[in-house]
Amino acid sequence: MRIADRVRSVPESGIRKFFELAEERDDVISLGVGEPDFSAPWAARTAAIDSLERGRTSYTSNLGKRELREYIAEDVSRWGLEYSPDEEILVTTGASEAVDLALRAFVNPGDTVAVHEPSYISYVPGVRFAGGEPLGVATYAEDDFVLTVESLQKSGAADADVLILCYPNNPTGAVMNERELSAVADFCVDNDILVIADEIYAALTYGREHVSIATLPGMRERTIVINGFSKAFAMTGLRLGYAMGPPAGIDAMNRVHQYTMLSAPTTAQFAAIEALRSCGDAVEEMRSAYNRRRRFVLSRFSEMGLDCFEARGAFYAFPEPGGDDEAFAEDLLESQGVAVVPGSVFGEGGRGHLRVSYATGMRDLKEAMNRMETFLTDR
Amino acid sequence: MAAKRELLDVLSTDARESVDDLARQLDVDPETVEQLIAELEAEGVIHGYQAVIDWDSINDSHVSAFVELNVELDRETGYEEIADRIVKFPTVQSLRLVSGDYDFAIEVTGESMQSVSRFISEQIAPIPEVTQTVTHFIMDTYKDGGMEFGDRDRDDRLSVSP
Numbered sequence: 098m099r100i101a102d103r104v105r106s107v108p109e110s111g112i113r114k115f116f117e118l119a120e121e122r123d124d125v126i127s128l129g130v131g132e133p134d135f136s137a138p139w140a141a142r143t144a145a146i147d148s149l150e151r152g153r154t155s156y157t158s159n160l161g162k163r164e165l166r167e168y169i170a171e172d173v174s175r176w177g178l179e180y181s182p183d184e185e186i187l188v189t190t191g192a193s194e195a196v197d198l199a200l201r202a203f204v205n206p207g208d209t210v211a212v213h214e215p216s217y218i219s220y221v222p223g224v225r226f227a228g229g230e231p232l233g234v235a236t237y238a239e240d241d242f243v244l245t246v247e248s249l250q251k252s253g254a255a256d257a258d259v260l261i262l263c264y265p266n267n268p269t270g271a272v273m274n275e276r277e278l279s280a281v282a283d284f285c286v287d288n289d290i291l292v293i294a295d296e297i298y299a300a301l302t303y304g305r306e307h308v309s310i311a312t313l314p315g316m317r318e319r320t321i322v323i324n325g326f327s328k329a330f331a332m333t334g335l336r337l338g339y340a341m342g343p344p345a346g347i348d349a350m351n352r353v354h355q356y357t358m359l360s361a362p363t364t365a366q367f368a369a370i371e372a373l374r375s376c377g378d379a380v381e382e383m384r385s386a387y388n389r390r391r392r393f394v395l396s397r398f399s400e401m402g403l404d405c406f407e408a409r410g411a412f413y414a415f416p417e418p419g420g421d422d423e424a425f426a427e428d429l430l431e432s433q434g435v436a437v438v439p440g441s442v443f444g445e446g447g448r449g450h451l452r453v454s455y456a457t458g459m460r461d462l463k464e465a466m467n468r469m470e471t472f473l474t475d476r
Numbered sequence: 477m478a479a480k481r482e483l484l485d486v487l488s489t490d491a492r493e494s495v496d497d498l499a500r501q502l503d504v505d506p507e508t509v510e511q512l513i514a515e516l517e518a519e520g521v522i523h524g525y526q527a528v529i530d531w532d533s534i535n536d537s538h539v540s541a542f543v544e545l546n547v548e549l550d551r552e553t554g555y556e557e558i559a560d561r562i563v564k565f566p567t568v569q570s571l572r573l574v575s576g577d578y579d580f581a582i583e584v585t586g587e588s589m590q591s592v593s594r595f596i597s598e599q600i601a602p603i604p605e606v607t608q609t610v611t612h613f614i615m616d617t618y619k620d621g622g623m624e625f626g627d628r629d630r631d632d633r634l635s636v637s638p
């Protein structure tokens with residue numbers, strides 16, 4: 098069949114291969130999962146069921162239900178983000194759609210989009226689908242995978258039109274503090290760069306509060322903040338996210354959204370309203386559980402002599418066994434039945450590392466750590 | 477103090493966590509965990525460690541009942557005195573003073589409905605302050621100690637995902 102060049106140019110994701118290897122056996126403990134092991138809070142699920150029982154199955158307004166946008170506006174104010182529910186918030190089908198809309202709304206053919214690496218695997222393909230040119234900007238283990246101005250400069254990002262920024266980060270678990278973000282913000286203001294800030298893990302930080310780049314001087318007018326319900330509320334399958342930004346930006350994204358999606362899933366919007374209304378405690382419980390697992394995993398890595406910086410966000414640790422990460426991950430899966438994702442899948446900067454997800458129950462996590470220790474000793 | 481609270485959170489869901497694993501999860505050293513547990517035990521915060529058992533899943537005779545108990549207090553006898561008498565029976569699993577239509581909620585277990593009924597009529601009802609008992613035999617248990625007894629949650633996530 099005739100396939101467009103734009104699509105042909107994007108290779109299959111490296112995650113696919115590990116998925117297939119892991120699926121071949123049934124004794125695998127997977128630390129390769131990029132979503133919560135919890136289910137959505139029960140109150141949110143019942144709200145969805147209720148809405149179905151009441152027959153609320155029509156489209157909503159393009160921007161999403163007004164009540165939901167109001168709850169979102171209220172919720173994000175805890176990070177100092179102020180957006181008007183009327184024209185500055187767009188509810189989307191997952192953060193995924195929001196990222197895609199932003200790229201299509203702000204990238205002209207041939208525009209350069211800077212993407213720090215290692216990063217979530219959808220950004221580079223998304224840039225290509227939008228006709229842009231991705232520009233990799235390395236982040237380094239010795240900087241705890243924080244994005245630095247030196248690295249932006251060195252890679253030529255001063256000429257970029259757009260920067261995709263993702264902290265807390267998938268796959269490293271890195272977070273950025275206000276001082277570190279300020280440097281990046283100044284760089285973006287100086288070089289007139291628009292920022293797409295994917296903050297889907299904002300609610301999952303440990304020991305410090307999330308800082309949004311949009312709150313820094315000169316940034317609100319050039320930033321689209323993306324967040325969603327998948328991670329914090331364990332609602333991945335309900336497919337609901339949102340984008341926030343100045344009216345002109347949200348209007349541009351909505352122009353694509355209204356023709357390609359009409360509106361985000363209605364049932365999920367009902368669940369999300371309830372999630373924001375009453376499920377704060379459930380989120381806090383999940384966050385505490387992740388934090389205990391995070392400490393557990395980091396402490397086990399240090400006992401095994403596996404190098405790992407202290408990841409303070411999301412639910413990933415990013416240890417560095419050194420050598421060929423892909424071979425390491427394959428051998429580990431083959432000999433011990435533990436699945437992790439090789440860091441190089443997330444871009445050059447991830448080479449030599451592994452993404453270890455601790456969105457897994459404590460019992461499995463303990464067993465997986467024991468198996469990894471055995472693997473390292475036998476090697 | 478935060479560590480103490482978090483220690484209780486973990487132990488209340490899994491009391492079999494080893495000291496080393498607790499230390500790793502709370503980011504303190506094992507000696508600290510041991511000391512915190514010793515303190516919590518000495519302070520009477522932690523009274524013991526029990527398994528959560530679905531008795532219906534084994535073929536053994538085990539009957540439980542919730543009993544509502546009404547009492548009449550007088551000048552010499554308060555709730556405490558009555559409770560002191562009732563808690564001594566090994567058959568009594570839990571005893572709570574509650575608000576609402578009755579005074580005490582008791583959980584009792586026995587080998588058969590007869591033995592439980594007999595216990596209530598011979599040991600509890602005759603206590604002078606007790607004015608009324610209502611016994612509810614437990615027919616099925618769906619959740620206990622915070623644990624659901626139904627089908628274990630299946631993990632239907634993809635084994636590797638972005």
Ligand SMILES: Cc1ncc(COP(=O)(O)O)c(C=O)c1O
Pocket residue numbers: 131190191192193194217263266267295297325326327333336337338638
């Ligand atoms: C950084 C990041 N952004 C976006 C997404 C997609 O989120 P959603 O389920 O809201 O589409 C993920 C999911 O793994 C992610 O890790």
